[in-house]
Amino acid sequence: MTSFDLFRNSVLKMYQKKKSQDLLDSWLSNPSPANLKKYCLVRLNEGLNVDDTKVFERVFVSNGNVDDLERTINRTEPEKLKTLQYFIIGRTKTTDENLVKLLAVLIDFQPRPFRLNDWSKKEEGGTILCDYPTDQEAKSNNQPQKNNDVLIVNDFKDKFYKRKKSVVYAIGSAALGLGICFRIIDWQAEQCMLWQDEQYIAVHCKDNYPNTIALNPGVLHTFRKITRPDTLTIRHEKRVWYSKIDNHVEFFTTIGHGFHPEFMDRSLKAATKEILEKYAGKSMKGNGEDIPTNEK
Numbered sequence: 008m009t010s011f012d013l014f015r016n017s018v019l020k021m022y023q024k025k026k027s028q029d030l031l032d033s034w035l036s037n038p039s040p041a042n043l044k045k046y047c048l049v050r051l052n053e054g055l056n057v058d059d060t061k062v063f064e065r066v067f068v069s070n071g072n073v074d075d076l077e078r079t080i081n082r083t084e085p086e087k088l089k090t091l092q093y094f095i096i097g098r099t100k101t102t103d104e105n106l107v108k109l110l111a112v113l114i115d116f117q118p119r120p121f122r123l124n125d126w127s128k129k130e131e132g133g134t135i136l137c138d139y140p141t142d143q144e145a146k147s148n149n150q151p152q153k154n155n156d157v158l159i160v161n162d163f164k165d166k167f168y169k170r171k172k173s174v175v176y177a178i179g180s181a182a183l184g185l186g187i188c189f190r191i192i193d194w195q196a197e198q199c200m201l202w203q204d205e206q207y208i209a210v211h212c213k214d215n216y217p218n219t220i221a222l223n224p225g226v227l228h229t230f231r232k233i234t235r236p237d238t239l240t241i242r243h244e245k246r247v248w249y250s251k252i253d254n255h256v257e258f259f260t261t262i263g264h265g266f267h268p269e270f271m272d273r274s275l276k277a278a279t280k281e282i283l284e285k286y287a288g289k290s291m292k293g294n295g296e297d298i299p300t301n302e303k
Contacts, residue, residue, distance in 0.1 A: 015104075017116070019095070022035075025114060033264075038091070041085040043091060045265055048262075049262060066109050090102050094106065205232040220264070230261050232259055237287065
């Protein structure tokens with residue numbers, strides 16, 4: 008098995024793990040080509056680093072002209088992502104390397120980007136797929152205690168004191184481990200969010216609130232409904248997002264998941280100069296207070 012085979016299998020396992028824990032966006036949980044394309048636009052508008060941007064360009068840009076990546080993705084036929092869908096659902100075992108790397112970006116797989124040195128020394132089955140300490144790491148962290156045991160055997164005079172010290176370490180490690188465990192359990196339980204008034208709030212998935220979606224920390228902390236559209240000006244062009252439903256326009260601070268939080272079949276669009284002039288700014292009444300846009 009090659010290094011990239013290990014990377015590919017690890018990315019797929021992480022996808023399956025996050026899906027089983029309901030940690031994926033609904034579009035990723037139902038990976039049709041159209042949904043994958045939509046979520047690619049969401050990730051693009053959330054902001055990509057240089058390496059992730061290169062992955063997007065390799066998948067969507069065929070002529071080497073990268074003037075407007077968002078426009079290029081919008082013009083891409085969803086069927087281009089059909090092979091990625093087949094890979095995710097298990098219809099095929101392999102797929103194009105760039106599509107695997109794209110999936111890694113979409114699910115925020117770590118470590119990425121793929122580097123040969125990161126995977127060449129990993130044996131099959133040895134890839135770490137969790138964010139909290141594994142049994143192997145825990146044993147490594149407890150190495151000083153093993154050294155104490157060796158010293159106890161080699162130095163009978165200090166046996167009592169060293170054993171006492173080991174017991175204290177063991178109790179402390181157990182308490183710390185329990186604290187981490189309970190924190191992880193509590194964190195995993197609160198992995199949903201729902202829309203309330205003007206923003207998302209985190210909730211426990213087990214409470215079964217209606218219209219909950221998988222928690223996305225970025226969306227949770229930055230996505231807000233703009234309640235004072237009269238404060239918007241043309242300087243907010245393409246810096247805020249809007250939805251128009253039955254001639255009623257609402258503005259939001261970011262693209263969020265890419266859809267209206269209460270009408271999930273309606274997508275959000277970047278506000279144009281024309282939209283702002285018609286539905287915001289001086290056309291609205293208000294006292295001119297400023298609003299957050301999450302951009303400088």
